[in-house]
Amino acid sequence: MIGVVLKGHDYKYEVAELIKLFTTDFEFVERKSFGRILTNTLLKYNDTIIAKTEYYENYDLKYEFRDHINISGLNEQEIKKATKETIKRSIFKVLKNRLNSYVPWGILTGIRPVKIVHTLLDQGVDEESIRKILKEKYYIMDEKIDLSLEIAKRERIFIYPIDKNKISLYVGIPFCPTRCYYCSFPANPLKQFGHLRKEYVDKLIEEIKGLSKILKDTNKEIETLYIGGGTPTALEKEELDTLITALFKELDLSTIKEFTVEAGRPDTITREKLEVLKKHNVDRISINPQTMNDETLAKIGRDHTVADIVDCFNMARAIGFDNINMDIILGLVDEDLDMVRNTLEEIKKLSPESLTVHTLAVKRASNLKENLDKYELTRYEEMIKMIDLSMEYARDMGLNPYYMYRQKHMLGNLENIGYAKEGYECIYNIQIMEEKQSNYAVGAGSISKFVYVDEDRIERVDNVKNVEQYIDRVDEMIERKRKEIYKNVN
Numbered sequence: 001m002i003g004v005v006l007k008g009h010d011y012k013y014e015v016a017e018l019i020k021l022f023t024t025d026f027e028f029v030e031r032k033s034f035g036r037i038l039t040n041t042l043l044k045y046n047d048t049i050i051a052k053t054e055y056y057e058n059y060d061l062k063y064e065f066r067d068h069i070n071i072s073g074l075n076e077q078e079i080k081k082a083t084k085e086t087i088k089r090s091i092f093k094v095l096k097n098r099l100n101s102y103v104p105w106g107i108l109t110g111i112r113p114v115k116i117v118h119t120l121l122d123q124g125v126d127e128e129s130i131r132k133i134l135k136e137k138y139y140i141m142d143e144k145i146d147l148s149l150e151i152a153k154r155e156r157i158f159i160y161p162i163d164k165n166k167i168s169l170y171v172g173i174p175f176c177p178t179r180c181y182y183c184s185f186p187a188n189p190l191k192q193f194g195h196l197r198k199e200y201v202d203k204l205i206e207e208i209k210g211l212s213k214i215l216k217d218t219n220k221e222i223e224t225l226y227i228g229g230g231t232p233t234a235l236e237k238e239e240l241d242t243l244i245t246a247l248f249k250e251l252d253l254s255t256i257k258e259f260t261v262e263a264g265r266p267d268t269i270t271r272e273k274l275e276v277l278k279k280h281n282v283d284r285i286s287i288n289p290q291t292m293n294d295e296t297l298a299k300i301g302r303d304h305t306v307a308d309i310v311d312c313f314n315m316a317r318a319i320g321f322d323n324i325n326m327d328i329i330l331g332l333v334d335e336d337l338d339m340v341r342n343t344l345e346e347i348k349k350l351s352p353e354s355l356t357v358h359t360l361a362v363k364r365a366s367n368l369k370e371n372l373d374k375y376e377l378t379r380y381e382e383m384i385k386m387i388d389l390s391m392e393y394a395r396d397m398g399l400n401p402y403y404m405y406r407q408k409h410m411l412g413n414l415e416n417i418g419y420a421k422e423g424y425e426c427i428y429n430i431q432i433m434e435e436k437q438s439n440y441a442v443g444a445g446s447i448s449k450f451v452y453v454d455e456d457r458i459e460r461v462d463n464v465k466n467v468e469q470y471i472d473r474v475d476e477m478i479e480r481k482r483k484e485i486y487k488n489v490n
Contacts, residue, residue, distance in 0.1 A: 003029040008042035047072040051090040065093040106139030117152040172443025175234040210478030288327035292346035331360030354420035444470035
């Protein structure tokens with residue numbers, strides 16, 4: 001156990017998130033004592049902020065590091081940000097010296113690193129200088145700097161020039177056959193909530209109608225449409241048809257560049273449902289195995305087999321879908337490198353147009369977090385090998401990294417990466433990750449993000465997660481969005 005003492009500041013949250021990159025075996029204490037102690041002291045001399053970190057074992061100073069920054073000319077918000085970064089750099093250097101950990105993203109914890117690259121490119125900073133900033137300011141390793149720059153360059157043709165009148169639209173379907181152990185998304189099992197599907201679709205259409213009026217009044221144009229979940233194909237084919245028919249009736253979708261539906265789990269996919277999607281010109285679908293190992297599918301709560309996944313994929317191809325994404329998760333319970341290799345080999349045979357590789361995140365709402373002691377989660381070093389292997393296979397399949405994000409509580413402090421063949425990049429994913437475009441969202445548990453680029457500001461408007469409450473309160477969901485939008489209309 002490492003005792004952590006903070007002096008001159010109380011940025012406990014930020015310090016804790018950083019230390020978790022190295023170890024979870026720590027606690028905040030008031031003063032030095034016997035054992036292992038890390039102290040961080042914040043000092044200010046004129047316009048200079050100094051952060052000093054010391055590491056002691058039984059009162060014996062083993063290592064120390066100081067970092068400083070000049071804050072002259074910075075506003076209050078910039079000073080606060082710079083202070084936190086200085087504190088984190090000083091702590092990072094000490095922990096890196098004392099603990100044997102692979103921390104490739106440096107002091108970044110919950111930040112999307114590609115956004116930093118975009119900001120610097122927007123400021124006219126050249127690539128060599130960007131590399132220096134990422135390395136010296138954030139302590140990011142070279143291979144992750146290369147990855148961030150590659151993705152940023154690929155994204156920019158889809159993001160710029162920014163058109164504030166264009167939006168992306170998300171439609172949430174919060175039903176699933178069963179709830180997977182790792183899942184924290186709105187996913188109401190059909191056994192308990194399936195009887196609500198028809199009524200839910202009716203209310204969802206009401207919200208779509210309400211949103212349609214707002215879009216017309218504010219002259220917004222839908223660039224991409226994404227139906228996600230949950231599992232959208234948990235709806236019956238008639239319900240899917242009703243919903244998509246209503247979307248085209250109530251909204252102007254004449255200029256959309258991309259229409260994605262998460263077909264998701266094979267145990268919900270039928271020929272009839274895929275034909276409904278094809279009839280409505282859905283041009284991108286996801287069939288998400290998460291793993292191509294039957295024993296793992298059973299452990300994570302999936303009621304289907306690898307053979308079912310392959311059959312669904314081939315059926316979609318036969319119907320005419322030529323843009324299919326597949327999702328996998330690295331770090332699933334009891335999976336080793338050979339099992340991940342098997343998953344990638346099987347996916348390589350299918351040759352999807354895109355592959356999204358997730359690193360397991362232990363989220364608060366998932367069963368996996370609640371039952372963490374029951375699982376032997378993938379060893380740290382193995383996780384790194386899995387990420388490298390997935391990138392190797394993606395490149396071999398002709399897939400390029402085109403978007404990336406990181407989130408808290410990820411195994412190995414690594415990243416989620418979307419790979420795609422040239423010309424098959426998902427515009428919706430890029431826009432939602434880089435947050436240069438507003439994302440309007442309808443449905444239970446959906447979150448709208450209103451992006452005010454000129455003000456460098458993002459406002460979130462949440463819909464209620466509970467399906468019954470959503471059905472009863474859909475008018476309130478429309479009003480929440482209306483209030484946020486109209487208060488910012490010039």
